[in-house]
Amino acid sequence: SQTIHQWPATLVQPVGSPLSLECTVEGTSNPNLYWYRQAAGRGLQLLFYSVGIGQISSEVPQNLSASRPQDRQFILSSKKLLLSDSGFYLCAWSVQIHLRLAGGTSSYNEQFFGPGTRLTVL
Amino acid sequence: DAKTTQPPSMDCAEGRAANLPCNHSTISGNEYVYWYRQIHSQGPQYIIHGLKNNETNEMASLIITEDRKSSTLILPHATLRDTAVYYCIVRVATDSWGKLQFGAGTQVVVTP
Numbered sequence: 001s002q003t004i005h006q007w008p009a010t011l012v013q014p015v016g017s018p019l020s021l022e023c024t025v026e027g028t029s030n031p032n033l034y035w036y037r038q039a040a041g042r043g044l045q046l047l048f049y050s051v052g053i054g055q056i057s058s059e060v061p062q063n064l065s066a067s068r069p070q071d072r073q074f075i076l077s078s079k080k081l082l083l084s085d086s087g088f089y090l091c092a093w094s095v096q097i098h099l100r101l102a103g104g105t106s107s108y109n110e111q112f113f114g115p116g117t118r119l120t121v122l
Numbered sequence: 123d124a125k126t127t128q129p130p131s132m133d134c135a136e137g138r139a140a141n142l143p144c145n146h147s148t149i150s151g152n153e154y155v156y157w158y159r160q161i162h163s164q165g166p167q168y169i170i171h172g173l174k175n176n177e178t179n180e181m182a183s184l185i186i187t188e189d190r191k192s193s194t195l196i197l198p199h200a201t202l203r204d205t206a207v208y209y210c211i212v213r214v215a216t217d218s219w220g221k222l223q224f225g226a227g228t229q230v231v232v233t234p
Contacts, residue, residue: 043209046223059221110171
């Protein structure tokens with residue numbers, strides 16, 4: 001079965017310090033990978049997504065960057081953290097599921113989320 | 123992807139059915155309706171999805187109106203563990219990028 005790991009679970013960092021959050025997926029190959037952030041009391045915001053090694057797309061301009069050095073590894077980084085970077089960071093993976101139905105074919109994409117990292121920048 | 127509108131909060135008594143509405147009046151013909159939920163301090167969890175037919179699985183039922191401009195997620199027998207934020211999302215079925223755009227969702231509180 002597939003599992004997704006994130007670490008650390010919680011992190012407290014001073015403003016201006018660097019950041020590295022890691023996400024790894026087991027039990028699947030060539031997944032789509034995603035980084036989301038959820039600020040306190042807010043909804044989830046998609047930050048980055050990746051469809052393959054070295055392929056990163058950014059959804060919003062920000063103080064963060066992402067890298068995918070291996071097929072099942074996704075890293076979120078920052079050179080200098082800001083107070084506004086505080087939040088709950090979630091990694092997710094997905095695959096496209098194809099169904100063969102009586103009337104034709106259908107497909108859908110289901111995302112699976114990791115346990116998250118709660119980052120507090122002081 | 124089309125936008126969705128959900129009530130910000132809803133209370134439900136334990137053991138009763140919870141009916142969560144979602145409006146998606148600008149949905150396109152090739153867009154699916156997805157439902158996810160997020161229990162406090164956890165990542166979102168997939169619940170169900172559908173195109174135009176009603177769907178049911180072990181977690182919930184999804185009722186989509188004939189014009190597909192709205193849908194209802196039904197939790198048949200709500201338990202305390204169903205307390206969570208429920209997100210209704212529409213997205214193109216063939217979008218292999220798989221991006222999900224989460225809105226504010228509905229905070230469901232199940233009370234004893």
